[in-house]
Amino acid sequence: MCCNGWRENTLGQVYEFSSGLSKNAKEFGFGFPFLSFKTVFNNYFIPEEICDLANTTEKEREKCSVKKGDVFLTRTSESLDELGMSCVALKDYQQATFNGFTKRLRPKNPEIINPKFTGYYFRSPRFRLAVTSMASMTTRASLNNDMLSRLPILIPxxxxxxxxxxxxxxxxxxxxxxxxxxxxxxxxxxxxxxxxxxxxxxxxxEEFEDSELGRIPKGWRVGTVSDLGDVIGGSTPSKSKSEYYTDQGIAWITPKDLSINKDKFISKGEIDITESGLKNSSAKIMPKGTVLFSSRAPIGYIAIAKNDVATNQGFKSVVPKNNIGTAYVYYFLKNNIEVIENRATGSTFKEVSGAIMKQIPAIIPxxxxxxxxxxxxxxxxxxxxxxxxxxxxxxxxxxxxxxxxxxxxxxxxxxxxx
Structure with missing residues (x-):
């Protein structure tokens, strides 16, 4: 007992553990709902509908069912950060099963534990620290039933x-x-x-006329992205110089920042650069309203700068011309990602160069x-x-x-x- 009626138990006292299904790749994409590793990793609670499908048998669906109160944990991963991430079912999911890279924790007594509470408990720093402290790390991080059974849970x-x-x-x-x-x-x-x-x-x-991109309204023209705005690449100051980086300095964005931050607008990345870092690299400060477009690893992350920003070399950003505007540049790039990607070059990974980006054809109203x-x-x-x-x-x-x-x-x- 602790905390005036709060009990500290082990997961083994509160839950029964079950492993999920390992399916052949050919068995995915049709059949019955299948809770994937990705869904477990990205959600506190299972979405209203499970979109992934797998061809499962009645026996598999009975053994690996998904019921209200079930907790699903990622049991193996290449990094500790991805291990023991949880997702909780707030209802029964008919005919559903779950991925073999996750563990199902089913309450022994559903009356003593609230599913929403567990959704937050298993994502709390307290539990995450307990997971990473106990996990084994060989070539991959992993959790087994014995480890899970000894992990603590605090129950009010x-x-x-x-x-x-x-x-x-x-x-x-x-x-x-x-x-x-x-x-x-x-x-x-x-x-x-x-x-x-x-x-x-x-x-x-209105009257239309022919162009190299087809018929367009008269008075409009066909140009390129360079007619929409200035195309600007980025740079990374030397990582060996700690004085080039700071928590509060010049906003500096990387493609990784856009992979984490899914917002349309961005003000800063995980780390800023200093004036010294800016001066000793080819990074450039771009104004509010600049459309950031990742040009490699991967191509096509897009966001709008909320303030002055710089980027690393993974971008070919566009500073819109005054008569063009941010909105047109943003939606033009968003609607032409495939066109841009098809012009990328490179053997190790595809990349869009500044020269290529500038020459992408564009209709200019x-x-x-x-x-x-x-x-x-x-x-x-x-x-x-x-x-x-x-x-x-x-x-x-x-x-x-x-x-x-x-x-x-x-x-x-x-x-x-x-």
Missing amino acids: PISEQVAIADILYSLDKKIELNNRINKILEEMAQAIFKSWFVGFEPFQE NDKILSEFQSMCDLYFNKQLLLEEQNQNLTAIRNSLLPKLISGEIRVPLEEVQ
């Missing part, structure tokens, strides 16, 4: 579990709602771009239409930026509260749990 009274989970879950639901709104806004802006600049739907009554499109998109962009910043604040609050609530450092007032 069920009423307090529910209250803790509700606080954290309400924050996540607000984040989810904001993401849905932003997705809809993005789809609307994309639809307008395609309607205006791909299908030319609002201009069908007249200034009036571009101004109207930018004005319309500003309404979407301002709302999206507001919701992204709100989500960053909500995430920071959740991440700050989670370890304190899970450990009992902060207690939910008694009136909230009665």
